[in-house]
Amino acid sequence: MPTTMLRxxxxxxxxxxxxxxxxxxxxxxxxxxxxxxxxxxxxxxxxRDILRPLQTVAFADHYVPTTGRARGSAGIRDAEARGxxxxxxxxxxxxxxxxxxxxxxxxxxxxxxxxxxxxxHPGMLIVGSDSHTCTNGAFGALAFxxxxxxxxxxxxxQTLWFKAPRAMRLTVNGELAxxxxxxxxxxxxxxxLGIGGGSGSAIEYAGHAVRALSMEARMTLCNMTIEAxxxxxxxxxxxxxxxxxxxxxxxxxxxxxxxxxxxWASLPSDPGAEFHTEIEMDGSKVAPMVTWxxxxxxxxxxxxxVPDPASFADPGRRARATxxxxxMAIEAGTPVSNIAIDRVFIGSCTNARLEDLRAxxxxxxxxxxxxxxxxxxxxxxxxxxxxxEGLHEIFLRAGFExxxxxxxxxxxSNGDLVPRGERCASTSNRNMEGRQGKGxxxxxxxxxxxxxxxxxxxxxxxxxxxxx
Amino acid sequence: MESFTVLKAVAAPFxxxxxxxxxxxxxxxxxxPLSAGYGNFLFHDKRRGPDEREDPSFVLNMPAYRQAxxxxxxxxxxxxxxxxxxxxxLRDFGIRAVIxxxxxxxxxxxxxxxxxxCATLPDPVVRNLCEGLESSPGSELTIDxxxxxxxxxxxxxxxxxxxSSRKSRLIDGRDEIDVTxxxxxxxxxxxxAYMKRLPWLFQAGRVT
Numbered sequence: 098m099p100t101t102m103l104r105x106x107x108x109x110x111x112x113x114x115x116x117x118x119x120x121x122x123x124x125x126x127x128x129x130x131x132x133x134x135x136x137x138x139x140x141x142x143x144x145r146d147i148l149r150p151l152q153t154v155a156f157a158d159h160y161v162p163t164t165g166r167a168r169g170s171a172g173i174r175d176a177e178a179r180g181x182x183x184x185x186x187x188x189x190x191x192x193x194x195x196x197x198x199x200x201x202x203x204x205x206x207x208x209x210x211x212x213x214x215x216x217x218h219p220g221m222l223i224v225g226s227d228s229h230t231c232t233n234g235a236f237g238a239l240a241f242x243x244x245x246x247x248x249x250x251x252x253x254x255q256t257l258w259f260k261a262p263r264a265m266r267l268t269v270n271g272e273l274a275x276x277x278x279x280x281x282x283x284x285x286x287x288x289x290l291g292i293g294g295g296s297g298s299a300i301e302y303a304g305h306a307v308r309a310l311s312m313e314a315r316m317t318l319c320n321m322t323i324e325a326x327x328x329x330x331x332x333x334x335x336x337x338x339x340x341x342x343x344x345x346x347x348x349x350x351x352x353x354x355x356x357x358x359x360x361w362a363s364l365p366s367d368p369g370a371e372f373h374t375e376i377e378m379d380g381s382k383v384a385p386m387v388t389w390x391x392x393x394x395x396x397x398x399x400x401x402x403v404p405d406p407a408s409f410a411d412p413g414r415r416a417r418a419t420x421x422x423x424x425m426a427i428e429a430g431t432p433v434s435n436i437a438i439d440r441v442f443i444g445s446c447t448n449a450r451l452e453d454l455r456a457x458x459x460x461x462x463x464x465x466x467x468x469x470x471x472x473x474x475x476x477x478x479x480x481x482x483x484x485x486e487g488l489h490e491i492f493l494r495a496g497f498e499x500x501x502x503x504x505x506x507x508x509x510s511n512g513d514l515v516p517r518g519e520r521c522a523s524t525s526n527r528n529m530e531g532r533q534g535k536g537x538x539x540x541x542x543x544x545x546x547x548x549x550x551x552x553x554x555x556x557x558x559x560x561x562x563x564x565x
Numbered sequence: 566m567e568s569f570t571v572l573k574a575v576a577a578p579f580x581x582x583x584x585x586x587x588x589x590x591x592x593x594x595x596x597x598p599l600s601a602g603y604g605n606f607l608f609h610d611k612r613r614g615p616d617e618r619e620d621p622s623f624v625l626n627m628p629a630y631r632q633a634x635x636x637x638x639x640x641x642x643x644x645x646x647x648x649x650x651x652x653x654x655l656r657d658f659g660i661r662a663v664i665x666x667x668x669x670x671x672x673x674x675x676x677x678x679x680x681x682x683c684a685t686l687p688d689p690v691v692r693n694l695c696e697g698l699e700s701s702p703g704s705e706l707t708i709d710x711x712x713x714x715x716x717x718x719x720x721x722x723x724x725x726x727x728x729s730s731r732k733s734r735l736i737d738g739r740d741e742i743d744v745t746x747x748x749x750x751x752x753x754x755x756x757x758a759y760m761k762r763l764p765w766l767f768q769a770g771r772v773t
Contacts, residue, residue, distance in 0.1 A: 228647045262670075
């Protein structure tokens with residue numbers, strides 16, 4: 098029977114099933130950040146061991162500062178943040194799990210580092226303590242986030258009880274226009290589905306526009322799948338996937354590579370496989386997108402005006418939009434490209450890979466930022482690669498700050514905050530009230546758009562800048 | 566984990582769509598030890614103004630709802646991050662059940678791990694219940710988990726939806742790791758076969 102990639106991966110990892118139909122799945126990798134310390138505390142309290150320490154990888158990313166890194170964790174001024182980073186380190190040392198700590202030469206955001214090291218392979222089941230673990234789906238893996246209790250369960254058993262999500266296929270036909278990136282595509286997809294629209298589903302992205310995306314762009318696409326409420330996002334592996342993996346440190350070597358590749362090629366959904374939901378979109382119609390509200394589905398093209406909440410048929414959505422516009426201090430009908438911006442953040446697990454920084458640098462080159470702008474590479478590897486190309490010099494000449502890697506201003510948990518009332522053009526993934534700091538106002542957009550906003554001091558359409 | 570069967574308690578109406586985890590507990594509190602008591606962090610930035618003073622108009626600050634053990638809200642409740650701190654905050658505040666017209670997958674899963682019931686009812690029913698509670702603040706609802714029923718104070722019964730495995734886990738209050746470890750041999754057998762099938766993952770004694 099023709100089978101979806103989702104089903105193939107689930108079947109591959111099924112240990113047993115419960116009377117209620119839940120599946121006990123074997124987890125290839127358990128990836129954690131500083132957050133789920135409760136899980137380590139709980140295991141210690143219950144006197145349980147970690148079953149497979151080499152299959153848990155820990156990353157210091159949420160609480161690491163992006164400046165003053167020379168002294169490692171000792172240099173973190175905030176005692177609680179320092180405690181989070183040091184606690185992860187001591188838990189890792191005590192339990193023998195793999196640890197990319199603050200001093201590690203490959204430190205960075207977990208969803209940037211794991212793929213760039215080649216840990217993520219097609220067909221894997223990767224579960225993590227962060228909702229954006231779904232980023233790894235770009236390789237044709239099934240990857241999703243869980244809470245600390247389930248992290249604890251994986252630590253103790255290397256398995257997870259799981260209810261299979263429904264399979265949704267989202268086919269994007271056509272070609273994305275110049276100046277339109279994977280970030281714009283996923284914002285357009287979320288605007289279409291709504292932030293709860295993917296609930297209970299795993300989305301397989303397909304179609305010409307998706308196949309044309311680079312691996313880094315596919316990661317951006319899969320990364321924000323959770324913002325549509327879907328459990329996971331995935332893209333079938335192809336030559337690009339193999340090409341990307343080939344040179345990574347964790348790639349299979351020698352004859353094992355041929356064997357692995359043969360297996361990977363068996364994973365894409367079979368022709369005729371049935372999906373619970375099929376959605377098609379025209380990629381050529383997607384414009385550079387900007388969020389105007391406090392949910393990721395409150396987004397529109399940069400050439401549009403902020404909608405009137407009264408235009409929403411659904412009363413819940415209408416109430417939410419009304420509230421959002423009040424919080425954002427924006428009036429309905431305002432042209433998006435007239436919105437003045439106070440600061441810019443280029444970073445996060447969504448958009449801090451080398452290609453993202455190249456796209457932002459291309460726009461910033463030869464200009465000068467009018468407002469404070471920070472660039473936070475997704476990993477120290479990305480930072481080194483960007484510096485080898487001279488991107489940091491372009492940013493510094495343009496008046497952008499060039500920082501060290503971490504989650505930074507996406508959540509602000511390391512102290513990189515947007516001050517109350519300020520409006521930030523951000524390449525991150527969440528724009529809820531207070532997400533970047535109490536009273537902060539976030540406009541999500543692509544790296545190129547954020548760089549353009551820094552230069553103009555307001556939201557502008559990046560497309561004309563790229564043509565000139 | 567505390568077992569859950571039937572709860573009769575004050576229900577707080579908080580009808581909003583897409584209540585997210587950043588709202589339930591802002592990120593800056595997730596570095597606090599559990600012993601700090603997460604109840605004070607629940608809806609922190611909604612409950613308290615910039616000067617940390619309570620906003621008397623926020624539902625959980627109203628005298629009628631301070632003892633609420635049930636919260637009622639709209640679709641897609643708990644969307645956003647994986648932070649289990651959102652559930653710790655609800656639980657530590659005293660909330661044992663959330664009724665909503667929909668839940669995020671991760672959030673409802675985290676609730677089941679912590680003895681908090683997520684009961685799904687159709688949106689019009691949720692709206693009606695909220696209106697009823699607003700017109701008589703402090704009135705109680707009954708949640709009967711074994712029978713999957715919500716009973717209003719005037720005796721009207723609604724059947725709610727809940728995932729069957731989460732329901733039985735909540736009723737048993739059993740430890741999930743202990744349940745799984747009963748499958749220890751199956752896991753070991755699976756692992757041996759898996760390593761044989763995808764040997765490159767386990768080269769040199771490590772994964773990949």
